[in-house]
Amino acid sequence: MSNGKRDGYRHHILSVLVENKPGVLARVAGLFARRGYNIFSLAVAPTEDARFSRLTIVVDVESAPLEQMVKQLFKLIHVVKITELDPRESVERELLLVTVSAAPAIRGQIIELVQVFGGRILAVGQDALTISIEGAPEKVDDFEELLRPYGIVELQRTGRVALQHLDRATRARIAKVS
Amino acid sequence: MPQINGGQALIRALEMEGVEVIFGLPGGAILPVYDPIIDSPIRHILVRHEQGAGHMAEGFAHATGRPGVAMVTSGPAATNIVTPLCDAYMDSIPMVVITGQVGTPSIGTDAFQECDTVGITRSVTKHNELVTEAADIPRAVREAFHIATTGRPGPVLLDIPKDIVDPKNPRSALEWYWPSDEALSAGLPGYKPTTKGHPRKIKDAAELIVRSTRPVIYAGGGILKARAAETLRELAELCDIPVVTTLMARGAFPDDHPLCLGMPGMHGNYTAVTSMQQSDLLIALGSRFDDRVTGKIPAFAPDAKIIHVDIDPAELGKVRRPDVPIVGDCRLVIEELVRAVRELGGGAAQPDRSAWKSTISGWQERFPLTYEQSEPGDALKPQFVLEQLRESTPDDTIVVSGVGQHQMWTSQYWKFNHPYTWVNSGGLGTMGFAVPAAIGAKVGRPDRMVWAVDGDGCFQMTAQELVTAATERIPIKVAILNNAYLGMVRQWQEMFYEERYSEVYLSPDLPDYKMWAEAMGCIGIRVESPEEVQPAIDKANDIDDRPVVIEFRTDSREKVFPMVPAGAANDDIITFQSHREVVQ
Numbered sequence: 178m179s180n181g182k183r184d185g186y187r188h189h190i191l192s193v194l195v196e197n198k199p200g201v202l203a204r205v206a207g208l209f210a211r212r213g214y215n216i217f218s219l220a221v222a223p224t225e226d227a228r229f230s231r232l233t234i235v236v237d238v239e240s241a242p243l244e245q246m247v248k249q250l251f252k253l254i255h256v257v258k259i260t261e262l263d264p265r266e267s268v269e270r271e272l273l274l275v276t277v278s279a280a281p282a283i284r285g286q287i288i289e290l291v292q293v294f295g296g297r298i299l300a301v302g303q304d305a306l307t308i309s310i311e312g313a314p315e316k317v318d319d320f321e322e323l324l325r326p327y328g329i330v331e332l333q334r335t336g337r338v339a340l341q342h343l344d345r346a347t348r349a350r351i352a353k354v355s
Numbered sequence: 356m357p358q359i360n361g362g363q364a365l366i367r368a369l370e371m372e373g374v375e376v377i378f379g380l381p382g383g384a385i386l387p388v389y390d391p392i393i394d395s396p397i398r399h400i401l402v403r404h405e406q407g408a409g410h411m412a413e414g415f416a417h418a419t420g421r422p423g424v425a426m427v428t429s430g431p432a433a434t435n436i437v438t439p440l441c442d443a444y445m446d447s448i449p450m451v452v453i454t455g456q457v458g459t460p461s462i463g464t465d466a467f468q469e470c471d472t473v474g475i476t477r478s479v480t481k482h483n484e485l486v487t488e489a490a491d492i493p494r495a496v497r498e499a500f501h502i503a504t505t506g507r508p509g510p511v512l513l514d515i516p517k518d519i520v521d522p523k524n525p526r527s528a529l530e531w532y533w534p535s536d537e538a539l540s541a542g543l544p545g546y547k548p549t550t551k552g553h554p555r556k557i558k559d560a561a562e563l564i565v566r567s568t569r570p571v572i573y574a575g576g577g578i579l580k581a582r583a584a585e586t587l588r589e590l591a592e593l594c595d596i597p598v599v600t601t602l603m604a605r606g607a608f609p610d611d612h613p614l615c616l617g618m619p620g621m622h623g624n625y626t627a628v629t630s631m632q633q634s635d636l637l638i639a640l641g642s643r644f645d646d647r648v649t650g651k652i653p654a655f656a657p658d659a660k661i662i663h664v665d666i667d668p669a670e671l672g673k674v675r676r677p678d679v680p681i682v683g684d685c686r687l688v689i690e691e692l693v694r695a696v697r698e699l700g701g702g703a704a705q706p707d708r709s710a711w712k713s714t715i716s717g718w719q720e721r722f723p724l725t726y727e728q729s730e731p732g733d734a735l736k737p738q739f740v741l742e743q744l745r746e747s748t749p750d751d752t753i754v755v756s757g758v759g760q761h762q763m764w765t766s767q768y769w770k771f772n773h774p775y776t777w778v779n780s781g782g783l784g785t786m787g788f789a790v791p792a793a794i795g796a797k798v799g800r801p802d803r804m805v806w807a808v809d810g811d812g813c814f815q816m817t818a819q820e821l822v823t824a825a826t827e828r829i830p831i832k833v834a835i836l837n838n839a840y841l842g843m844v845r846q847w848q849e850m851f852y853e854e855r856y857s858e859v860y861l862s863p864d865l866p867d868y869k870m871w872a873e874a875m876g877c878i879g880i881r882v883e884s885p886e887e888v889q890p891a892i893d894k895a896n897d898i899d900d901r902p903v904v905i906e907f908r909t910d911s912r913e914k915v916f917p918m919v920p921a922g923a924a925n926d927d928i929i930t931f932q933s934h935r936e937v938v939q
Contacts, residue, residue: 203477211478
């Protein structure tokens with residue numbers, strides 16, 4: 178996993194509906210490790226139906242043919258459905274928490290930056306601020322870059338979650354039931 | 356319904372699945388499940404090592420097509436059965452393995468004989484499950500057999516904590532039930548294998564077939580899994596197309612059929628390898644473009660269009676992109692293909708392929724499988740032993756091998772005229788497979804003669820299971836081709852490591868195989884000269900109340916040819932003839 182800045186369209190997003198069973202995340206992670214596929218980011222949470230969870234996996238398309246990745250994932254008994262989301266045709270969101278050095282003299286600059294990006298100040302210390310920002314991954318990338326010169330003390334990103342745009346057809350939708 | 360305990364439920368569930376035999380070995384965590392076995396009609400075969408239980412279950416499944424069942428305890432027993440699980444996974448063998456586990460309150464505490472069995476076996480099973488409630492047992496067993504035997508078959512493991520099967524523990528109580536078909540599929544929302552091929556793709560495939568001028572059918576183990584041998588024959592005869600049978604498909608198409616070209620691959624015969632290389636259409640049926648078949652992939656069958664039929668969608672395009680991919684069960688798809696070809700006019704609609712056929716028969720004449728007979732006083736030639744054995748046994752004998760030179764020679768020199776007569780470890784290449792797998796095959800097919808052909812290195816890995824065979828009166832026969840070496844490794848060191856032999860010498864005399872066999876309750880025979888071969892085989896064939904082991908002292912310098920060196924293109928095949936020219 179990495180939180181490095183990425184070219185917007187070289188990754189692919191797999192939205193994977195899985196049965197909410199023990200070990201299902203280990204199965205998916207193990208499959209990626211075993212077959213040498215790279216996971217760029219991974220987010221997991223239950224869905225509206227308690228029997229299922231949704232994994233949003235951002236994969237590096239360079240690391241293996243996407244088709245083979247999807248087919249191998251399908252072989253996991255607990256995988257119910259896989260939807261490939263084209264980044265251009267889906268909504269992606271990510272959350273970033275960061276603590277940044279902020280001596281009183283420059284604190285104003287940082288607060289201004291947070292306001293421009295629509296972020297929030299969560300905590301204020303003697304010489305540091307903890308900030309949250311939510312948005313499209315590219316926006317979060319930009320914010321992180323702009324903040325870096327001030328001195329990042331600690332940083333955590335959630336990895337992205339995504340859903341298809343409502344107004345356009347998805348480029349590929351793969352249902353397990355053929 | 357009356358309450359029963361989890362152990363009883365587990366055994367009853369196996370009975371419901373029609374299980375006739377369990378290969379296993381009890382221990383602490385699985386103890387409560389062993390008690391109801393006493394009252395069950397299911398036969399239990401007590402192995403001497405858990406690896407043996409796994410390979411026996413595989414051998415049983417190979418020979419019968421029914422899922423093999425093995426049951427062992429937790430910890431070291433579970434880790435000992437990892438090799439058979441991986442073997443079965445690689446070769447798509449239906450198998451259900453039940454492991455004991457420490458009680459649920461102890462899981463995660465590093466308890467005695469605890470290990471993370473589902474974690475360890477996750478990547479070597481089609482599916483596995485740690486069952487945590489007694490009430491889940493019937494459901495879990497039903498699902499395990501369903502998953503193991505449908506779609507692309509494979510091993511499924513159920514890990515059973517002691518507390519849910521122990522009658523002294525209230526957690527083991529459940530009300531017996533047996534899941535309906537509807538409950539079964541509702542419980543597996545993500546598992547619906549595609550069996551019927553897409554009609555458009557089948558039509559495309561039929562059109563490619565009737566237009567092709569140099570077609571070859573590349574038949575793999577999927578033919579046997581799908582019980583499609585008859586259908587394959589119908590297609591081959593209808594379209595008059597030659598067939599190669601991979602190591603996993605030997606017997607899927609009869610070797611004595613005029614269209615049969617035998618085994619392709621690294622040690623395949625020249626005609627099988629070269630016909631694929633020069634074909635204009637490869638019809639891959641239940642085969643997976645394994646590296647041992649393709650050699651260097653970019654140079655494999657460069658002019659061939661590919662029709663690829665497999666029940667596992669992930670195999671299509673994994674190695675070579677097919678022109679016509681068809682996901683489905685081999686038998687159903689081939690039946691449809693036959694129909695589609697008939698609609699296009701059948702064999703008569705095809706172009707004249709006499710040039711292709713005469714090219715092929717030319718190769719068969721020029722490059723037959725061959726070896727040099729031994730000089731008087733020299734050690735036996737392994738190929739000679741195999742020819743004698745082949746000629747002295749019934750046509751439907753089940754032959755089981757370990758892994759290495761002896762396996763390749765057996766696959767090359769035997770004539771497999773019936774499906775399910777060849778049992779071996781293809782994908783994983785598990786040395787030591789032969790003896791236990793032969794026992795499993797004989798248990799499944801007691802009406803058949805079962806010969807294990809083994810190497811001396813392999814035999815030493817799992818020979819203890821002959822004690823099981825002797826005790827249980829399972830009269831298998833074992834031919835050890837004793838060349839005193841890890842022969843295949845020796846061959847590579849001779850050919851590719853400048854004859855620097857590193858750690859491959861075993862010993863012709865240590866152990867004494869005859870005495871060892873006798874110590875295990877078998878008849879032991881040693882054969883050193885060609886005249887002794889036939890009488891020894893005849894004697895072994897006459898014994899039907901205990902296992903027989905014949906040790907054949909064979910020539911350690913003998914190599915397996917033809918050979919495509921690892922990573923080389925199939926066009927660079929080394930035949931016996933070309934190797935001899937280079938050496939001389």
